[in-house]
Amino acid sequence: MVRFYILSILLGLTGVASAQAGGGLQQVQDFGPNSSGARMFVYKPNNLPEKPAIVVGIHYCSGTAQKYYNGSPYKGLADQKRFIVIYPESPYSGGCWDVSSKATLTRDGGANSNSIANMVKYTIKEFKADPSKVFVVGESSGGMMTNVLASTYPDLFAAAIVYSGVPAGCFFTNTVNGWNNSCSSGQVHATPERWAQWVFDAYPGYHGSRPRMQIYHGSADTTLASPNYMETIKQWSGVFGYDSSKPESQKANTPQSGYTTSTYGDHLIGVYAQNVGHGVPVHGVEDVKFFGL
Ligand SMILES: *[C@@H]1O[C@H](CO)[C@@H](O)[C@H](O)[C@H]1NC(C)=O
Ligand SMILES: *[C@@H]1O[C@H](CO)[C@@H](O)[C@H](O)[C@H]1NC(C)=O
Numbered sequence: 006m007v008r009f010y011i012l013s014i015l016l017g018l019t020g021v022a023s024a025q026a027g028g029g030l031q032q033v034q035d036f037g038p039n040s041s042g043a044r045m046f047v048y049k050p051n052n053l054p055e056k057p058a059i060v061v062g063i064h065y066c067s068g069t070a071q072k073y074y075n076g077s078p079y080k081g082l083a084d085q086k087r088f089i090v091i092y093p094e095s096p097y098s099g100g101c102w103d104v105s106s107k108a109t110l111t112r113d114g115g116a117n118s119n120s121i122a123n124m125v126k127y128t129i130k131e132f133k134a135d136p137s138k139v140f141v142v143g144e145s146s147g148g149m150m151t152n153v154l155a156s157t158y159p160d161l162f163a164a165a166i167v168y169s170g171v172p173a174g175c176f177f178t179n180t181v182n183g184w185n186n187s188c189s190s191g192q193v194h195a196t197p198e199r200w201a202q203w204v205f206d207a208y209p210g211y212h213g214s215r216p217r218m219q220i221y222h223g224s225a226d227t228t229l230a231s232p233n234y235m236e237t238i239k240q241w242s243g244v245f246g247y248d249s250s251k252p253e254s255q256k257a258n259t260p261q262s263g264y265t266t267s268t269y270g271d272h273l274i275g276v277y278a279q280n281v282g283h284g285v286p287v288h289g290v291e292d293v294k295f296f297g298l
Contacts (some may be wrong), residue, residue: 008056030046036124036127038115038120041117046085062147064094064144073092082298102146104146111206117268135139140163145170157207158208160213167219169228172236226281241272
């Protein structure tokens, strides 16, 4: 036991080498340019296949990589399905992500979104992961960051799942790690075209593929108020050319009682959870299904 403890400490200190050894959550010190100071942690199960998939799991405000590793199902799912999990960690004291600055809403802008993209690029290279199987999921502030990453790095991600977030650009304050009250209280409304513009402006001139999106939100959310659900649906409908007012199909009580799943097109699914408050519980098994893992 004591020996195991000492070993863990030693592994923890050797950074990259320990991450390659597998087992436990490991910090990676040198993953490339990181002017925003975000930290990188990785979980790499044993017996990874050739060219493993990557899931990036992004924590909520007051979260840490360790808390998200302990409190979300992705570690266990990684053991089962054999993929790598990257757990980025916010450098700010409140533990929220910068989703409000011009820099983070811009590809290669040097802010948090840029640091996380560099973690992904490092992992693809260092662990010979499959660049076509990179996925991102996040809760609350991490959900907002998921929308920001899908906007700034559409070429990196095959699919993204947003739990209880807001549309990319909605939190804009023109300051780093700001809090936008009008957005959080659900008072920012825009057309699908205007919302889509935030996405297009994040990576101007890009015409390649974009991640499939799944958006979860609770109807009783008072932290990031529930209108943010439809605003996010409008954003991605605008991007993909879907009709946000008319889903292609709708299933009541899916994936569980009180949740309605709406499909707007092959790149956009919304899941609205009746009477669920902030932080819709993670549906890990559904998540890996959506990712195709
Ligand atoms: C990124 O910044 C964090 C916090 O300052 C630091 O712990 C980490 O080593 C940095 N990583 C790189 C690659 O610069
Ligand atoms: C909040 O964001 C909206 C855009 O979503 C913007 O119009 C508004 O000015 C922002 N509020 C603050 C205080 O920056």
